Amino acid sequence: MKNQKKIHVIEDLCTGCRMCQLICSYEHFRAFNPKKSKINVVHVDEQGIYMPIVDCDFECKFNVENEVPKCVQFCNTGALIYSTSEEAAEMKRELVRKRAVQPLFKVIAPWKWPFPWKPWPFEGANDDE
Amino acid sequence: MMSEGWYGWKGKILRVDLSKSKIVKQELPKEYCRDFIGCRGINSKILYDEVGPNVHPKDPDNVLIWGTGPLDGTPIGMGRFSVTTKGLRNSIAEGGLGGFFSPELKFAGYDFIVVKGKSEKPVYLWIDDDNVEIRDAANLWGKTTWETDRIIKEEIGDPDIQICYIGPAAENMVHSAPLISGLTHSGCRSGFGEIMADKKLKAVAVRGSGGVELAQPERFMGLLEELYEYFKPENVMDPWYLTYLTGPPHNFIGNDLGNIPTRNAQQMGFENVKDVSGEKYFEKYYARRRACFGCFLVGQSSWYEVTDGKYSGTCGGGLWNTIGWGPLMGITNLPAILKAVTLCNQLGLDWFLVCYSIAWAMECYEKGIITKKETDGLDLVFGNHEAMLILLRKIAYREGFGNILADGVDAAAKKIGKQSEQFALTIKGQECEIMPQRNLYVCALGLATSETGPDHTRWYPPYAINPATFPIEKLKEVGWNIDLDKAYQSRLPEGKGRLLKWLTDSRASLESMPTCLSIWRGKYHVDLNYWANILTAGTGIDFTYQKLLTIGDRIMNIERSFNIREGFRRKDDTIPMRMQTEGQPQYHYGPLTPEKLNYMLDEYYSEREWDLKTSIPTRKKLEELSLEYVIEDLIKHDIEVT
Numbered sequence: 001m002k003n004q005k006k007i008h009v010i011e012d013l014c015t016g017c018r019m020c021q022l023i024c025s026y027e028h029f030r031a032f033n034p035k036k037s038k039i040n041v042v043h044v045d046e047q048g049i050y051m052p053i054v055d056c057d058f059e060c061k062f063n064v065e066n067e068v069p070k071c072v073q074f075c076n077t078g079a080l081i082y083s084t085s086e087e088a089a090e091m092k093r094e095l096v097r098k099r100a101v102q103p104l105f106k107v108i109a110p111w112k113w114p115f116p117w118k119p120w121p122f123e124g125a126n127d128d129e
Numbered sequence: 130m131m132s133e134g135w136y137g138w139k140g141k142i143l144r145v146d147l148s149k150s151k152i153v154k155q156e157l158p159k160e161y162c163r164d165f166i167g168c169r170g171i172n173s174k175i176l177y178d179e180v181g182p183n184v185h186p187k188d189p190d191n192v193l194i195w196g197t198g199p200l201d202g203t204p205i206g207m208g209r210f211s212v213t214t215k216g217l218r219n220s221i222a223e224g225g226l227g228g229f230f231s232p233e234l235k236f237a238g239y240d241f242i243v244v245k246g247k248s249e250k251p252v253y254l255w256i257d258d259d260n261v262e263i264r265d266a267a268n269l270w271g272k273t274t275w276e277t278d279r280i281i282k283e284e285i286g287d288p289d290i291q292i293c294y295i296g297p298a299a300e301n302m303v304h305s306a307p308l309i310s311g312l313t314h315s316g317c318r319s320g321f322g323e324i325m326a327d328k329k330l331k332a333v334a335v336r337g338s339g340g341v342e343l344a345q346p347e348r349f350m351g352l353l354e355e356l357y358e359y360f361k362p363e364n365v366m367d368p369w370y371l372t373y374l375t376g377p378p379h380n381f382i383g384n385d386l387g388n389i390p391t392r393n394a395q396q397m398g399f400e401n402v403k404d405v406s407g408e409k410y411f412e413k414y415y416a417r418r419r420a421c422f423g424c425f426l427v428g429q430s431s432w433y434e435v436t437d438g439k440y441s442g443t444c445g446g447g448l449w450n451t452i453g454w455g456p457l458m459g460i461t462n463l464p465a466i467l468k469a470v471t472l473c474n475q476l477g478l479d480w481f482l483v484c485y486s487i488a489w490a491m492e493c494y495e496k497g498i499i500t501k502k503e504t505d506g507l508d509l510v511f512g513n514h515e516a517m518l519i520l521l522r523k524i525a526y527r528e529g530f531g532n533i534l535a536d537g538v539d540a541a542a543k544k545i546g547k548q549s550e551q552f553a554l555t556i557k558g559q560e561c562e563i564m565p566q567r568n569l570y571v572c573a574l575g576l577a578t579s580e581t582g583p584d585h586t587r588w589y590p591p592y593a594i595n596p597a598t599f600p601i602e603k604l605k606e607v608g609w610n611i612d613l614d615k616a617y618q619s620r621l622p623e624g625k626g627r628l629l630k631w632l633t634d635s636r637a638s639l640e641s642m643p644t645c646l647s648i649w650r651g652k653y654h655v656d657l658n659y660w661a662n663i664l665t666a667g668t669g670i671d672f673t674y675q676k677l678l679t680i681g682d683r684i685m686n687i688e689r690s691f692n693i694r695e696g697f698r699r700k701d702d703t704i705p706m707r708m709q710t711e712g713q714p715q716y717h718y719g720p721l722t723p724e725k726l727n728y729m730l731d732e733y734y735s736e737r738e739w740d741l742k743t744s745i746p747t748r749k750k751l752e753e754l755s756l757e758y759v760i761e762d763l764i765k766h767d768i769e770v771t
Binding site for chain 2: 012013015016017018019022023025026029030031032033034035036043045046047048049050074076077103104
């Protein structure tokens with residue numbers, strides 16, 4: 001049981017976008033309906049705090065290629081991770097350690113976004129000013 | 130809950146008459162969807178059809194329309210929606226905002242809310258799926274937006290409902306007051322907050338339990354995944370990109386180019402830009418990241434907290450704020466700027482109004498046009514952030530000198546006189562934007578011709594395409610024949626008309642889907658095929674690149690026709706006097722002279738096939754867009770359509 005992978009949440013990284021919630025409802029019902037989702041992202045707007053609550057039964061089809069559930073695949077922030085509890089604990093430790101020495105925007109999700117990111121300009125960069 | 134035969138759209142318009150306390154649910158006509166998609170497009174269509182020039186903006190017959198589009202409620206929609214009405218300047222008043230309100234409205238089963246009439250006492254609208262009621266809001270009137278949010282959530286007993294509301298500023302009829310949703314998402318720039326206050330409608334709260342069905346879900350998800358891959362952090366993100374998107378660091382780059390209006394745009398670069406820069410913001414005040422509904426751009430919005438100093442305890446959220454606030458008023462104190470942003474959200478003030486009117490007052494003070502006697506003893510020198518914060522509150526509550534500024538810069542300049550009109554930076558009576566007009570001519574043309582008054586979202590981002598992101602040969606196939614060499618030269622009047630036509634048309638149709646302007650970047654800035662495909666997958670109606678452009682053209686024409694009917698003509702498409710007469714030699718650019726502006730306007734109107742003298746759309750153009758009824762209507766109002 002201990003080595004079984006599960007969806008874990010790293011709340012500090014959540015932006016509250018409800019993408020996971022939408023994708024979950026889509027995987028189950030083929031329609032976007034967050035109220036029927038197995039994930040609920042709790043918003044505390046006046047503090048800017050967001051907390052996903054995952055009540056998952058793993059019945060949805062997994063993304064075969066990456067072997068992660070769709071909700072985790074679509075979480076761009078790195079707040080949802082699919083791992084064993086040991087790995088999750090290590091990720092949380094890593095995050096706390098990095099945050100102690102670097103400003104937040106550099107340590108957003110070390111396992112998902114390695115820092116430094118691509119130098120600018122790079123191919124496909126936005127042609128903005 | 131699901132309406133038969135509708136994919137994407139829910140197929141319902143909720144009509145509320147506040148005078149009669151009547152609520153009617155109406156079927157959404159399918160031809161509206163085909164011709165205008167939704168959101169901004171259908172809003173403009175409804176407004177054109179229902180509000181003629183004989184209706185004063187404060188008449189009960191004026192309508193206020195909340196519009197969502199077919200892709201709202203899916204991650205592509207990103208929670209965008211559009212609010213449209215006839216504003217107090219008589220032009221079409223339209224503004225978009227993000228957040229979580231519009232998906233909730235879709236989940237409740239409605240695409241549009243059309244509010245008409247006037248209530249005698251303050252009310253708010255409560256939509257709970259099928260149950261819609263008009264509730265008493267006497268206890269909410271005069272409350273700030275953040276208090277209103279809390280009280281309504283307590284009253285309903287559900288912290289997860291979505292609400293949009295107006296603040297005390299709108300209740301006091303402060304010029305261009307916005308609508309605020311979810312505490313920090315604001316729809317600004319044309320003042321539908323005032324119309325909402327005039328109707329005594331304090332808030333609209335909504336809870337929905339339904340979902341959004343798609344016509345071709347598998348295809349839709351495939352396309353979503355493609356977009357998601359493109360914007361994946363490791364594919365596009367870098368610190369510069371991240372910080373750029375949130376706004377402030379833009380200062381550095383813009384500052385070197387001469388794009389930062391400083392001290393009421395007397396200068397175009399700020400010597401202390403480092404103090405209000407994004408780096409400082411990110412090191413000290415950036416607390417958490419936030420996002421709108423379904424947004425996968427992680428760096429878009431942020432939550433800030435000030436933990437030390439005089440403004441300790443200030444928190445709030447937003448993007449893009451500090452540019453306008455800091456340099457324009459010469460302010461170097463970043464926490465004060467953040468405090469002002471939070472206050473704007475709480476009081477329901479348009480931050481562009483505040484920063485342009487205070488900057489204007491500061492210049493008047495500098496030139497000795499006004500003294501401490503007029504300013505209630507405030508020492509309005511550039512950079513005085515304490516005075517700025519006091520004046521900001523005075524504007525919201527119309528106290529003392531604030532009462533003069535609360536009518537907008539134009540009205541204030543008329544009242545004060547003494548040549549202060551010379552540096553009142555307004556277009557069509559609306560405070561200017563921070564877009565550099567003399568350095569990026571397409572921006573000047575866009576601001577001048579915008580139907581709602583200066584609003585950069587109508588054509589943003591203002592660049593010709595990057596050939597690396599979309600092959601030029603393919604562009605020719607879809608009828609894109611812009612001269613890129615000319616379009617790229619930012620201070621050359623030639624080639625801008627055609628570029629702006631393409632930009633405004635494409636943005637109009639994208640805003641009608643809707644989706645957020647932050648993802649119309651890179652490849653997706655030009656590749657309307659992608660958007661046509663995803664719209665087709667979502668709705669089951671066949672859209673193509675060309676169709677989207679035609680729809681955009683139609684929206685632009687109906688909005689222009691609305692303004693024409695209200696008496697706006699070519700002479701109103703102009704830029705502030707300062708931009709036409711003063712140059713910035715240190716940044717190697719001169720004024721955008723009236724000759725150059727006229728050249729660009731000529732080019733733009735002829736691209737659009739509008740009459741060059743008056744800017745009235747021609748008969749040929751309107752017929753081409755199957756807007757025959759608009760021709761008849763214009764003729765009925767004694768307007769010559771050639």
